[in-house]
Amino acid sequence: MPLSDFPLRASVAVSDIDRAVAFYEGKLGLPVLRSGPSGRIANGSRVYLSGGDAALNVYQSTTAGTSRATLATWYVEDLEQIVEQLTGAGVEFCRYEGLVHDRLGITARAGGGRIAWFQDPDGNTFAVECDD
Template sequence: MWCMPLRAHPVRTSIAVSDIGRAAGFYEGKLGLRSLWPGPSARVENGSRVYESAGGPALNVYQSTTAGQTSATLATWYVEDLDQIVDELTAAGVEISRYDELEHDARGITARAGGGRIAWFQDPDGNTFAVEADI
């Protein structure tokens, strides 16, 4: 049996949050993302948002009891000017994460495996995100 491959379809990440109102303040107010549409989340009316990035839907953010239960990086934005983006995030009140096992510059940026540079941050529930650049 032949199945249509997933590579032919768009993908977006889903992020569990404990409070959709607080999350909307972070994703819209601090990250500057635009909500494309609200929706339900399990039993919560208007408990989710779909956020745009690079002109299309990119993040499904939904209220759930499973919020913040992973330390893995859930999504990464690939940017041209990492220093500028980190400065803008910091100015908006986003705290750049630092990890003891890595060396960070003054902004909290570190070398990325295989070349380039990366910085991490977390939303109010502890969900981890990254911004990275090839140079």
């Protein structure tokens, strides 16, 4: 069987699972599918649902926030609505030098469409994107 036959899930390291729970559940509104251990931390991980399936593993680790790349992207239909909703929940959107952002922090995406980036408390970068 080829690897493409299996589901893919993003995994993100965080430095403090309690702070991460406040962000991912409180600000992003992601529902928890299950929680469990992470290394020697008894309740140090969460699996979150998105799009109707398990989509994101969050686990406490000393490697938290070490990647500067976008770790996961949500593909949405109404980008402005999602950005405004997240901003209202306390999520701050990134503005990058050399890119033109609108008042919400949305910018044109290379190859078409629009995108906005935000970070969790550890500096892990995520995006919301639409094709219009």
